[in-house]
Amino acid sequence: MHAATSTTHEAHDVHDHIHPAPEGFVRKYVFSLDHKVIGFQYFFTGLLIMLIAGSFAELVRLQLTDPKGAIMSNTAYNEMFSMHGTAMVWLVLIPLVTGALGNFVMPLQIGARDVAFPWLNMVSFWIVPIAAILLFSSMLWGGPHAGWTEYPPVSLLDGTAGALWCAAIFTVGISSTMTGLNFMTTVIMMRAPGMTWTRMPLFVWATFATALMNMMATVALSAAVGALFLQHVFKVPFFDPARGGSPVLYEHMFWFYSHPAVYIFIIPAFGVISEVISTFSRKPIFGYKMIAFSSMAIAILSFTVWAHHMFPSGLAPWLQLPFMILTYAIGIPTGIKIFSWVATLWGGRIYFSTAMLYALGFLITFTFGGITGIFLASVPVDLHAHGTTFIVAHFHYVVAGGSVMGFLAAVPYWYPKATGRLMSERLGHIGFWLFFIGLNGTFMPMHWLGLEGMPRRYATYEYFAKAFPDAQFWNQFETGFSFLMAASIGLLAFNVIWSIKHGKIAGINPWGARTLEWTIDSPPPYYNFKKIPNVFDRPYDFDQPMPYRNTDNVVAPYPEYGAVVMAQPAGAGA
Amino acid sequence: MAHGTAPSPQQVRLKGLGPGFWSVTLVLTLISLANAWYFLFGSIDWIMPGSTNPVANVTYDIDGLFKFMAVFGGAICIYVTGYVIYFAIAFRARASDAPDAVGVPIHDAPTLEFWWTALPTLLLIVLTGLSIVVWYKIQFGVGSATGLTTEVIGHQFYFEFRYPGLKTSVFSKTEPMHLPLNVPVRVLITSSDVIHQFWVPEIRLKQAAVPGLVQNLNFTPLRSGTYDIVCSEFCGIDHSKMQGKLIIEPVAAFNKWLDAKKQAAAAGGGVVDLSGGTALAGKALFAQKCAACHQIAPFDQKLVGPGLLHITDDPAHPTLVTGQTPTSAHIAAILQNGFTGPIGTMPNAQANGLAGKDIANLVAYLTSLK
Numbered sequence: 001m002h003a004a005t006s007t008t009h010e011a012h013d014v015h016d017h018i019h020p021a022p023e024g025f026v027r028k029y030v031f032s033l034d035h036k037v038i039g040f041q042y043f044f045t046g047l048l049i050m051l052i053a054g055s056f057a058e059l060v061r062l063q064l065t066d067p068k069g070a071i072m073s074n075t076a077y078n079e080m081f082s083m084h085g086t087a088m089v090w091l092v093l094i095p096l097v098t099g100a101l102g103n104f105v106m107p108l109q110i111g112a113r114d115v116a117f118p119w120l121n122m123v124s125f126w127i128v129p130i131a132a133i134l135l136f137s138s139m140l141w142g143g144p145h146a147g148w149t150e151y152p153p154v155s156l157l158d159g160t161a162g163a164l165w166c167a168a169i170f171t172v173g174i175s176s177t178m179t180g181l182n183f184m185t186t187v188i189m190m191r192a193p194g195m196t197w198t199r200m201p202l203f204v205w206a207t208f209a210t211a212l213m214n215m216m217a218t219v220a221l222s223a224a225v226g227a228l229f230l231q232h233v234f235k236v237p238f239f240d241p242a243r244g245g246s247p248v249l250y251e252h253m254f255w256f257y258s259h260p261a262v263y264i265f266i267i268p269a270f271g272v273i274s275e276v277i278s279t280f281s282r283k284p285i286f287g288y289k290m291i292a293f294s295s296m297a298i299a300i301l302s303f304t305v306w307a308h309h310m311f312p313s314g315l316a317p318w319l320q321l322p323f324m325i326l327t328y329a330i331g332i333p334t335g336i337k338i339f340s341w342v343a344t345l346w347g348g349r350i351y352f353s354t355a356m357l358y359a360l361g362f363l364i365t366f367t368f369g370g371i372t373g374i375f376l377a378s379v380p381v382d383l384h385a386h387g388t389t390f391i392v393a394h395f396h397y398v399v400a401g402g403s404v405m406g407f408l409a410a411v412p413y414w415y416p417k418a419t420g421r422l423m424s425e426r427l428g429h430i431g432f433w434l435f436f437i438g439l440n441g442t443f444m445p446m447h448w449l450g451l452e453g454m455p456r457r458y459a460t461y462e463y464f465a466k467a468f469p470d471a472q473f474w475n476q477f478e479t480g481f482s483f484l485m486a487a488s489i490g491l492l493a494f495n496v497i498w499s500i501k502h503g504k505i506a507g508i509n510p511w512g513a514r515t516l517e518w519t520i521d522s523p524p525p526y527y528n529f530k531k532i533p534n535v536f537d538r539p540y541d542f543d544q545p546m547p548y549r550n551t552d553n554v555v556a557p558y559p560e561y562g563a564v565v566m567a568q569p570a571g572a573g574a
Numbered sequence: 575m576a577h578g579t580a581p582s583p584q585q586v587r588l589k590g591l592g593p594g595f596w597s598v599t600l601v602l603t604l605i606s607l608a609n610a611w612y613f614l615f616g617s618i619d620w621i622m623p624g625s626t627n628p629v630a631n632v633t634y635d636i637d638g639l640f641k642f643m644a645v646f647g648g649a650i651c652i653y654v655t656g657y658v659i660y661f662a663i664a665f666r667a668r669a670s671d672a673p674d675a676v677g678v679p680i681h682d683a684p685t686l687e688f689w690w691t692a693l694p695t696l697l698l699i700v701l702t703g704l705s706i707v708v709w710y711k712i713q714f715g716v717g718s719a720t721g722l723t724t725e726v727i728g729h730q731f732y733f734e735f736r737y738p739g740l741k742t743s744v745f746s747k748t749e750p751m752h753l754p755l756n757v758p759v760r761v762l763i764t765s766s767d768v769i770h771q772f773w774v775p776e777i778r779l780k781q782a783a784v785p786g787l788v789q790n791l792n793f794t795p796l797r798s799g800t801y802d803i804v805c806s807e808f809c810g811i812d813h814s815k816m817q818g819k820l821i822i823e824p825v826a827a828f829n830k831w832l833d834a835k836k837q838a839a840a841a842g843g844g845v846v847d848l849s850g851g852t853a854l855a856g857k858a859l860f861a862q863k864c865a866a867c868h869q870i871a872p873f874d875q876k877l878v879g880p881g882l883l884h885i886t887d888d889p890a891h892p893t894l895v896t897g898q899t900p901t902s903a904h905i906a907a908i909l910q911n912g913f914t915g916p917i918g919t920m921p922n923a924q925a926n927g928l929a930g931k932d933i934a935n936l937v938a939y940l941t942s943l944k
Contacts, residue, residue, distance in 0.1 A: 074811050147808055153785065154768035154810050241786020247769055248784060281665070283677030287687055312771065313782040313807070314789060317713035324705060328698045332691065335650075339690045342654060345661035347678030349586050349671060352662075360658055367654045371647035378643065378701065380636045380708040384622075384778040387771055387806035448621045453775035455806040458814035467623075467802060542676040543582055 018113075021526035031126075033118035034526065036418070038125050039104030045128055046096035047493060052136075053087035056080045058486055061442075061479040067465035067472055077459035078145040083135075085148025086165065089261065090172045091132050093403055097268040098176075098214065099125065101410050102183055102207045104418060108517035109201045111192025111535065113527045116185040124175045124182065131172035138164035147457055149254060152228060152239040152247050159232070166229035173222045173257075176264075180214030183207055192516065194535035198292070199547075201515045201539050202285060205292040206271025209299035213260040213267075217303065221257030224250055248314040255306035263302040266366075266398065267295055269406020270337060273359050276409050277341050279513040280356035281348025284540040287340040294333035301330045311382045320379045327377035331370070338367055353511070354428030358409035361436045365401025369394055372447070390450030393443045400439055400485070408435065411492065416510050420522040421503030427495045434488035441481025445474040508553055514539050519551045583674040592664050602656040606649035613644045623776055629801065629822070630777040630793040632715075635708040637778070642704060646697055712779070715792060721757035727914070728763070728770030728783030730809055731816040732925060734914070737832055741896075742839040742911040746818025748924040751803060753795050753820060754828035761791045766919050771807035774820055782807055795822040839911070848902055848934045856939025859932055867920075870943065879920060885940050902937050909933045 022028050032038060059080045062071050069077065107115055115121050138144060138161040146155035146162075155162050187208045191200065200208075227238040228250065237243035239250050270291075278285040285291060307315055307323040315323075341363055350356065372394040376382050385391065408431075412423045449471060450456070454464045465471045509518040516533060517524070530552045537547030618641070619625050628634040665677070725736040733746040744751065753759055763772050765783035772791070773780035781791045805816035823831075860870075864882075871881035873891050884891075886900045895915050898904040910933060912922030923933060 074814065078808075078811065078813075145811075151769055151808070154808065157768075157810065241784075246786065248787065281677050282667075282675070284679055284681050286680065287682045290682075290687060312780045313769075314784045314787050317709075320709065320713075321706065324709070325702055328702055331698060332695055335694045336687075336691055338654060340687075342657050342661070343683070343686070345658065345665065347586070347588055347592065347680070348661070348665045349667045349675055349677045350662055350665050351667050360662055363658045364655045368651050371643075371651055374647055374698075374701075375640065375643050378639055378705040380632070380705060380712055380778075381639050381643070383712070383780055384636055384640075384775070386780060387773070451621050452623055453802065453804060455773075455804060455814075457808040460814045463802060463804070463817045541679060543585065543679045 018527045018530065031122060033114070033122055035103045035107050035114050035118065035121060036524065036528075038121055039100050039102075040418070041125050042095045042099030042103060042128070045125075045132070046092050046100060047496070049087055049132060050092045050096075050489065051493065053084050053092055054486055054489055056084035056087070058482060060084060061482045063459065064461070064475045065472075065479050067460060067462045069460040074459040075142075075145065078457070079139070079143035081457060082144040082147050082150070083139065086135060086144065086169070087132075089148055089265075090169060091128065091135065093265040093399070094172075094176060094261070095128050096407050097265050097403060098179060098183075098207070098210055099128070101203075101268055101272065101407070101414075102179070102210070105410075105414055105517065106183065106204055106207045107186060107190070108417070108520070108524060108528060109204050109515050110187065110190060110195060111516045111529055111533050112186065112190040113529060113532075115182050116189055117182050120178050120182050124178045127171055127175035127178075131168045131175070134164050134171060135168035138162075138168070149251075149258075150225075150228065151254075152231065152250050155228070156232065156239075163229055163232040166225040166232060169225045170222055170229065173218045173225070176214045176218045177222075180211040180216075180218070183211035184215060187211070192529075192533050192535050198289065199535055199538045200292075201271075202274035202288070202291055202295075203268070203271035203515075205295050206267045206274075209295040210264050210267045212296075213264050213299050213302060217257045217260035217264075219257075220253050221261075224253035224257070227253075248310070251310050251313055252307065255309045256303075259306040259309065260299075260302040262395075262398065263298055265403040266406075267298065269362070269403045269410075270295060272406045272410040272413070273341060273362055275513070275515065276355045276359040276413055277344050278540050279413075279511050280351045280353055280359070281345055282351075282512070282542045283344055283348040284538075284542065285340070286343040286346075287336070288538065288540065290336050291340050294336050297333040298330060301326065301333070305330055308377060308382070311379050312386050324377055324379050328374070331374055331377070334370055338363065338370070352429075353412065354423070354425055354432060355409045355413035357429065357432040358405050358412075358435075361432065362402060362405040362409065365397055365405060365436070365439060369397025369401050372397065385450060387455055388450030389446040389454050389456050392456050393446035393450065396439075396443045396446075400443070405435070408432075408492065411496070413511070414517075415496070415499065416503075416506030417517055417522050417524070419500055419503070420506055421499055422506050422510060423495050423499040423503055427491055427498075431488045431491040431495070434484045434491065438481045438484030438486075438488060442478045442485060445478055449474055514542065514546060516548065519546070519548055519553055521553070583676045584672045585679065586665070586671060586675055586677055588678060592661075594660075594664065598656065598660045602653050605656070606652045609648040609652060610645040613641045613648070622778075624797070627797060629774075629797045629799070630779070630795050632708070632712050632793050633776070633778050633796075635711060639701075639704060639708055642701065646701075650694075712792065719758050720760045720792070722754060723760045723762060724751075724753070725762045725764075726751075726772050726783065727919065728765035728767070728772065728805070728809070729919065729921070729925075730767050731805070731812040732921075733770075733772065733803060733805075733816075733818045734766075734912075734919065736914070737835070740832065740835050740839060742835070743914055743919075743922070744835070745912065745922050745925055746803065748922070750800065750819035750821045752828055752831050753822050754825045755795055755798055755822055757825060758792070758794045762788050763790065764788045768809050769807050770805045770809045770816070773804045773806040774801055775804060776801045780806055798822050798824065847930060848906060848937055850931075851934030851936070851938035853935075853939040853942040856935035856937070856942075859935055860939055863926055863928065863932075864936070876917070878918060880917060882940060883943055885943065887944060902941055905940055906933050906937050909936060 063069050063077050141161040143161050144150055144158050144165040150165060187204060230236040231238050237245045239245045239247045274285050274291055305323060305327045308327045311320055376385055412428050416422045452468050454461055506522050508522060531550050533551045534549040617626055622637050625637045727734040735744040735751045763781050763783045765785045770783040771780050772783055777793060779791050779793060781789050799822055801820045803818040803820050867878035869875050869877055869881045870883050872883055873880045873888055875881040894900050894904055896913055910923045913920045
């Protein structure tokens with residue numbers, strides 16, 4: 001089951017066959033093959049682009065403080081929300097939750113020395129900056145204007161910028177597909193001896209489900225943007241009805257990828273939440289198998305619901321019915337997960353670390369976003385809510401309140417493993433409250449504004465402000481709260497950099513967690529595990545000794561919380 | 575199995591389901607009931623405008639589905655949020671716990687898991703059934719009973735409305751759409767350029783206007799008044815300016831309006847004073863207003879519309895696209911009212927930004943061409 005077998009060095013114990021770490025800056029930090037370094041590369045790239053794409057969002061919010069449009073032209077506004085969405089989806093969320101977390105955490109959790117194809121992994125990462133350069137260079141030609149979806153025919157008016165957008169998305173799609181293949185192979189082939197499927201940590205299950213979707217769905221997106229590129233550049237009329245094409249075809253192909261895509265960035269967050277809630281409740285995760293299987297159920301069902309984005313967009317009426325029913329069906333495994341996490345909290349011994357606060361916040365905001373998703377799954381209600389700020393609210397509750405909150409829980413949780421130092425808990429707590437309050441303040445009013453009649457992607461809303469005089473007040477309210485979220489992300493960036501030097505020394509296992517990455521040094525050595533450990537039980541039984549043999553370090557049979565956190569159960573220490 | 579020799583860690587002590595579990599559950603239930611009461615019996619007009627006095631027959635049903643989900647979905651949110659907060663407080667680690675204390679080591683509870691899977695599933699089945707009933711009514715409810723079929727054509731950035739028997743179009747920039755009260759209506763929707771969306775928030779229905787595709791919306795207007803028509807699919811630079819008005823009025827008033835439109839169309843669509851137009855001014859105006867779609871070239875050299883060099887003397891095309899003789903008055907009528915035919919749509923004077931004087935100049939110029 002493990003891949004470290006050696007046929008040429010029979011005299012060695014197979015576990016001792018370790019290559020030396022690479023020498024030199026370029027091989028170590030730039031074109032590194034080490035999954036941990038590649039994880040950092042994804043992390044810092046994603047975080048940097050998040051700051052840029054987040055500032056675009058703030059410009060969008062500032063524009064809407066006035067019904068006439070406060071700060072920029074319609075064209076500039078259209079470019080800003082399009083760039084915000086595109087960059088956040090493909091260059092922030094997917095690189096952060098699959099690239100950064102998947103790369104750093106997954107091989108450590110399965111007791112592997114690297115991913116299955118390290119070289120492919122390096123290529124996958126370096127494709128992302130290339131895609132970023134393509135996307136941001138489109139702004140020199142005026143940028144994309146038709147939103148992150150870039151529906152033709154209107155997106156065909158973007159010209160060179162539109163073609164560059166297609167090229168960027170096609171490029172980043174290659175990275176997703178390769179990462180998916182790589183991670184699936186890694187999980188299937190490289191688990192430590194004794195780590196059966198039902199002994200895998202839930203984050204590994206989540207990464208596996210995500211890899212499946214990444215590998216299978218991304219090709220549809222590549223086909224969609226590839227065809228759009230051909231229409232931009234060579235005028236091939238794929239989506240031109242006057243010459244036998246269909247604009248609706250693009251929507252089908254786009255959403256066949258982009259619906260799984262929203263699960264691609266939520267399921268890794270589910271995995272994080274499972275780890276964090278179990279650890280900081282000091283309890284086995286409730287319903288391990290149901291959580292693991294529901295991830296797979298969601299991954300498979302996610303391929304069958306894409307057209308619910310298109311109820312009023314050109315679907316035959318009878319076709320709306322199966323997509324409505326399947327969309328409702330996907331609510332069931334999602335509900336099981338949420339109830340299982342809440343049940344994990346019951347009877348626990350809960351520590352309010354920054355990671356745990358984000359996990360608790362996730363349960364509240366993600367549940368809310370999930371419920372509004374049920375509203376939208378109903379065809380008749382969607383015929384009203386489609387294309388309004390209600391969609392924007394739903395989407396951001398799920399993505400900012402789900403994926404991003406999961407990511408923000410993961411950062412302080414695994415940071416000590418990655419760097420050997422703890423992040424500042426005090427800054428983390430402030431950051432959590434800023435983010436949680438900011439998120440709800442920004443997106444909650446969008447629910448009723450949308451239902452009252454405010455469409456999304458409106459650079460101005462004079463018509464709406466005339467019908468609803470309080471529209472401007474609520475938009476200003478949202479803009480004000482959005483800056484709390486911005487401050488929280490700024491604080492996170494500061495905390496990440498500051499704590500590299502000034503954080504408290506973490507030790508091997510500061511949280512008293514029980515998965516394999518907490519049995520090796522922080523930061524882990526180049527090859528992670530000197531000896532490949534044996535696994536003989538499931539990971540989350542906090543009342544049992546650690547279920548690992550042949551480990552590098554002497555592991556306390558019953559892990560305690562590291563002294564740093566133990567001293568203050570409320571977790572308020574800096 | 576090498577289970578070590580250290581003693582097992584202490585578990586936190588717990589009585590029943592925890593301190594105050596049932597009181598918290600009672601409070602959450604009361605909040606959920608209050609939420610249900612509000613949505614079922616309160617006015618939600620501030621979220622869903624016109625909910626208490628529905629504008630169309632489907633409005634009431636769609637709002638009913640919304641309320642159903644607000645009641646049960648709201649309850650799920652209230653319980654989850656409430657229990658998360660309550661558990662976090664009730665089961666927080668305390669300084670008095672043993673340092674290595676752990677939570678209650680339960681892995682599952684099959685009965686509980688059965689119910690929390692079965693009940694939401696049941697709820698979703700009921701919801702699916704209700705949604706299908708409303709969906710059927712929206713998609714197929716009018717059926718052959720259709721009293722009026724109208725057409726909506728999306729343009730950047732206005733709507734064009736067409737009525738049976740009316741040769742000219744109504745453009746949202748100058749005039750509202752009219753619909754008769756209590757008559758089942760089928761609105762056929764398409765687009766001449768990019769994807770738009772025809773949405774009347776107070777009716778709750780929207781449908782995309784997709785080029786190359788004709789789709790429909792079916793409903794029966796139930797309340798007179800003036801309502802907004804909104805484009806809700808991003809369609810370009812002035813997307814946020816693309817709105818129109820819908821007037822729902824009693825059948826008699828609607829017929830009176832439609833007859834007046836028909837008469838105006840038959841009369842050549844309003845009288846434009848053509849005296850005083852000069853070909854020179856018309857030529858400059860043509861370059862500015864018309865040259866994007868028309869060339870001064872033979873008919874077949876189309877940009878969007880036909881070439882206009884031989885508008886008055888083309889043996890292959892003895893009449894205008896309207897089928898009328900190429901007199902000054904008939905050319906002026908096209909400029910004034912716009913026209914939609916097999917070639918496409920010519921916007922009206924309002925959409926093209928043409929005043930009466932401009933039309934006079936353009937007609938003088940066009941009729942001077944040989």
